[in-house]
């Protein structure tokens with residue numbers, strides 16, 4: 001299906017389709033829950049329906065299934081924007097992790113490569129993905145510097161293995177750990193962003209550096225309360241949109257790339273067309289109304305892994 005997906009310009013001059021398919025469908029800690037064929041089918045369906053941007057990660061353990069879905073879609077690789085992410089156990093070995101990702105996906109370049117979390121994990125720990133200490137806490141490599149991870153990200157860019165580089169889950173504090181020595185400014189920062197977690201201050205800081213925000217969990221993740229929020233429902237009714245359209249259109253209107261996840265074919269299709277319709281329909285007043293919900297008492301994060309380090313985010317649960 002031909003859908004004209006809007007594109008945003010990145011700080012390196014490249015363009016990114018503003019709606020992408022989220023692919024964190026499998027939790028590597030619970031392999032029995034994986035449904036690889038679901039991932040493949042979702043990706044194939046999404047591309048056939050007009051998606052041209054797929055968000056993957058080494059840590060999701062499903063890059064092979066994503067690659068298969070891309071091939072089955074029949075759309076040439078060159079027309080699809082593929083993102084993947086460097087997992088924590090690989091911060092000191094960026095090119096090795098990237099090579100695995102490229103081989104898993106069956107491609108020789110990525111459009112965008114991100115540092116998944118600003119948390120280097122022990123590469124020689126007791127688990128390849130989630131190494132733990134005897135006390136059960138995640139085994140963080142406290143000696144490794146994020147600025148050195150970023151140097152290695154710059155190196156794989158210069159080698160031509162990736163076209164753009166960026167970060168994910170970086171607060172202003174963490175961005176400031178890499179920016180002073182960065183030769184290349186991250187093009188994006190992928191964050192939990194939605195009406196209940198708009199992170200206005202961080203977005204303003206990123207704007208000052210020309211770093212594009214990408215929204216993960218834009219619908220509020222699994223069993224989301226956002227879809228029944230009274231303001232969202234009322235705006236949806238007013239414009240004859242679905243609540244999911246309003247949530248996605250709100251972020252697009254703010255220049256934020258959205259990465260909705262679904263394995264339900266009808267929702268995959270509806271999220272793309274609905275997001276674009278909502279972008280064309282929502283007014284400045286609607287956006288301002290939704291912008292104010294978190295500060296009015298609805299602030300909430302859904303994704304808060306138990307990292308035993310201070311990430312520097314506002315509204316992060318105290319785990320230390």
Ligand SMILES: NC(=O)C1=CN([C@@H]2O[C@H](COP(=O)(O)OP(=O)(O)OC[C@H]3O[C@@H](n4cnc5c(N)ncnc54)[C@H](OP(=O)(O)O)[C@@H]3O)[C@@H](O)[C@H]2O)C=CC1
Pocket residue numbers: 021022023024025055056116168169190191215216217218219220221222223224227244259260261262263264267268270271303
């Ligand atoms: N960088 C990072 O650290 C992170 C990145 N991400 C990325 O962001 C993506 C999206 O985040 P995620 O947490 O999955 O959350 P989303 O906000 O995308 O929500 C996904 C949930 O919403 C449901 N859903 C999808 N569309 C609709 C619809 N139109 N109406 C009602 N329900 C709907 C899905 O169900 P169903 O599938 O059954 O249709 C699923 O349960 C991930 O897949 C991943 O790519 C996510 C978390 C962290």
Ligand SMILES: O=C[C@H](O)[C@@H](O)[C@@H](O)[C@H](O)C(=O)O
Pocket residue numbers: 024057059303305306
């Ligand atoms: O991208 C998705 C998320 O970051 C996910 O990979 C993490 O939240 C992970 O489950 C964790 O527990 O650290």
